[in-house]
Amino acid sequence: MYHIEPTPSVFAGLQRQAPDPLLSLIALYRDDPRPDKIDLGVGVYRDAEGATPVFAAVKAAELALLHNQKTKAYLGPEGDIGFLEGLTPVVFGDTARPDDLVSVQTPGGTGALRLAAELVATGRPRSRVWMGTPSWPIHPGIFEKARLEVRAIPYFDQVSQVLDYDRYLNELGAAQPGDVALLHGACHNPTGADPSFSQWSEIADLLQRRGVVPLVDLAYQGLGAGLDEDAAGLRLLMERCETVIVAQSCDKNFGLYRERTGALFVRTRPSQQTVVRSNILQLARCAWSMPPDHGAAVVRIILETESLDLGWRAELAGVRGRLNALRSDLSASAPQLQSLGDRRGLFALLPLTSGAVEALRANHGVYMAGSGRINLAGLNEATLPVFANALAAVL
Numbered sequence: 001m002y003h004i005e006p007t008p009s010v011f012a013g014l015q016r017q018a019p020d021p022l023l024s025l026i027a028l029y030r031d032d033p034r035p036d037k038i039d040l041g042v043g044v045y046r047d048a049e050g051a052t053p054v055f056a057a058v059k060a061a062e063l064a065l066l067h068n069q070k071t072k073a074y075l076g077p078e079g080d081i082g083f084l085e086g087l088t089p090v091v092f093g094d095t096a097r098p099d100d101l102v103s104v105q106t107p108g109g110t111g112a113l114r115l116a117a118e119l120v121a122t123g124r125p126r127s128r129v130w131m132g133t134p135s136w137p138i139h140p141g142i143f144e145k146a147r148l149e150v151r152a153i154p155y156f157d158q159v160s161q162v163l164d165y166d167r168y169l170n171e172l173g174a175a176q177p178g179d180v181a182l183l184h185g186a187c188h189n190p191t192g193a194d195p196s197f198s199q200w201s202e203i204a205d206l207l208q209r210r211g212v213v214p215l216v217d218l219a220y221q222g223l224g225a226g227l228d229e230d231a232a233g234l235r236l237l238m239e240r241c242e243t244v245i246v247a248q249s250c251d252k253n254f255g256l257y258r259e260r261t262g263a264l265f266v267r268t269r270p271s272q273q274t275v276v277r278s279n280i281l282q283l284a285r286c287a288w289s290m291p292p293d294h295g296a297a298v299v300r301i302i303l304e305t306e307s308l309d310l311g312w313r314a315e316l317a318g319v320r321g322r323l324n325a326l327r328s329d330l331s332a333s334a335p336q337l338q339s340l341g342d343r344r345g346l347f348a349l350l351p352l353t354s355g356a357v358e359a360l361r362a363n364h365g366v367y368m369a370g371s372g373r374i375n376l377a378g379l380n381e382a383t384l385p386v387f388a389n390a391l392a393a394v395l
């Protein structure tokens with residue numbers, strides 16, 4: 001008789017990870033039979049009919065791509081160069097030309113953030129990443145998975161709905177040269193609260209003085225006040241700081257979500273460009289080898305075709321107008337919500353306890369993240385007053 005030792009499992013060290021609470025919310029919403037239920041938990045734009053339509057400019061570019069694309073051969077690890085060059089003025093205005101930047105196409109903004117994290121971890125493993133919290137819940141994990149230390153700074157007071165700017169700036173002052181400050185370019189997720197232009201200017205001065213590197217997460221450009229307005233903070237950083245990293249996403253402003261379309265841009269001192277580029281390309285090669293083509297090709301075609309570019313800008317203005325109208329209507333519905341009108345983007349973090357969030361779901365069929373974050377685009381003219389009434393009952 002042989003005694004057979006159990007084979008040690010390669011997975012023995014794994015611990016069960018908590019499921020994404022937003023995904024369980026989707027299932028709860030789906031199974032709720034109430035016809036007047038309201039879904040404010042989703043992370044994507046919705047029109048007044050509750051659809052997330054494909055932009056007409058995207059459809060037209062896809063048709064052109066279908067007819068004209070001659071090959072599916074690999075693009076290379078930097079991705080679609082025309083996409084990167086077309087995007088550069090949209091993001092940077094006249095603060096950078098393509099040659100001033102190391103640019104690579106990435107699988108969405110998330111891919112760009114992870115690549116940025118790996119680049120920093122390779123270049124300076126002891127860099128700490130300072131972020132205002134609450135932030136997008138994925139942010140800390142992206143940097144921690146790259147073995148970087150995350151330093152959270154309280155950024156927003158949910159009860160008073162006020163941006164805790166002085167505290168933020170004060171605590172950021174402890175960052176060391178070579179540390180990284182993660183900043184939401186516009187439409188802060190989840191609060192919608194962005195620094196004012198003069199606050200951006202103070203932040204830029206502080207980062208420049210202390211040699212802290214800004215990493216701008218630009219996932220909602222154009223959904224706030226306008227394409228240029230939403231990049232104003234970033235462009236200020238470009239004027240003041242030598243090194244600037246940008247993780248850009250086209251998934252919201254072109255409505256390309258599942259096409260995973262984004263880019264990483266790094267502006268560094270010219271003598272470092274070659275070494276930075278070679279490291280970015282090597283990290284990308286070892287992560288996804290080459291980025292997916294379709295979304296970036298669509299964006300390239302839109303940006304290089306005047307009529308499509310104009311059409312896209314007009315559609316984006318429509319998205320922005322709807323979000324801002326919903327904001328101002330909701331902000332007028334209760335004194336506690338007044339500041340919502342000054343915020344921007346898809347999201348708002350309402351002054352609600354978890355008990356109130358639960359009561360809204362149980363008693364009113366209103367679904368939102370447990371934190372009190374709502375996606376304004378889940379509302380329309382008919383449901384906004386219903387939601388406002390339900391809120392009044394719990395506020």
Ligand SMILES: Cc1ncc(COP(=O)(O)O)c(C=O)c1O
Nearest residue numbers: 108109110136189217219249251
């Ligand atoms: C703040 C922020 N950054 C980055 C992303 C990532 O976008 P993508 O879908 O392009 O990966 C998101 C997506 O929700 C986001 O909210």
